[in-house]
Amino acid sequence: MYQTLLASLEDHILTITINRPDKLNALNKDVFTDLNKVLDEIESNPDIRSVIITGAGPKAFVAGADVSEFNALNKEQAMALAKRGQDTFARIENSSKPIVAAVNGFALGGGCELAMSCHFRVASENAKFGQPEVNLGLIPGYGGTQRLVQLVGKGKAMELLMSAHMIDANEAKQLGLVNYVTTAETLLDHTKKILEIINSKALSAVAGCIKAANAVFDETSNGYALEIQVFGNCFDTDDMKEGVAAFLEKRKANFKGI
Secondary structure, eight states, X not given: OOSSXXXXXXXXXXXXXXXOGGGTTOXXXXXXXXXXXHHHXXXXXXXXXXXXXXXXXXXXXXXXXXXXXXTTOOHHHHHHHHHHHHHHHHHHHTOSSOEEEEEOSEEETHHHHHHHHSSEEEEETTOEEEOOGGGGTOOOOSSHHHHHHXXXXXXXXXXXXXXXXXXXXXXXXXXXSOSEEEOTTTHHHXXXXXXXXXXXXXXXXXXXXXXXXXXXXXXXXXXXXXXXXXXXXXTTSHHHHHHHHHHHTTSOOOOOOO
């Protein structure tokens, strides 16, 4: 079904592996085509409750964009390439189902941008993050200048963007770029355990949290007003009624996803 991805669904968690290890999983047009296909599947398949994105092999999550595609591009084509990347990563960021990056090595350039578009990140000890585009006479084009500022603050983001400096997993955690650092061997298991907890909650409430939190960075949206709307919408769901009943009856809620 996919040329550049592996996809495995287990216990309602879809694990997507970008599978170009000979190219350190670099992003090319085929990867973006496949990512959009799998995002369609995530949206339409009710058996998928949450998602992990990781990279094949021990070296890289995604080591960047496939720069070999850049040589033939003119200005307009380059802008179209960036627009496609931004649109794909916006679909990840705005997915109603949690999508988490399990960063298992280099997350550079487009790879760092992909990781940042996920709802949060878990990294192995050997992970490295960076936006090295200035070394090519470029800037990030898939949303990196915006999300890096949002995640680590303007001052540090400016330094990383202009210097092309790489940071390791521990510094990334200190900066708030990643939530957890694990061994390479336990990375996927640790990420799955987090998602198992999230999957046990009311799906509509989880989706509402994503939508409302994303509104913080949406200049066209009033986040407080949106929060009121989403809060009210929850009262129309069976899961909210079940959650309140379970709380009052001092038992565990049995959410049905409706």
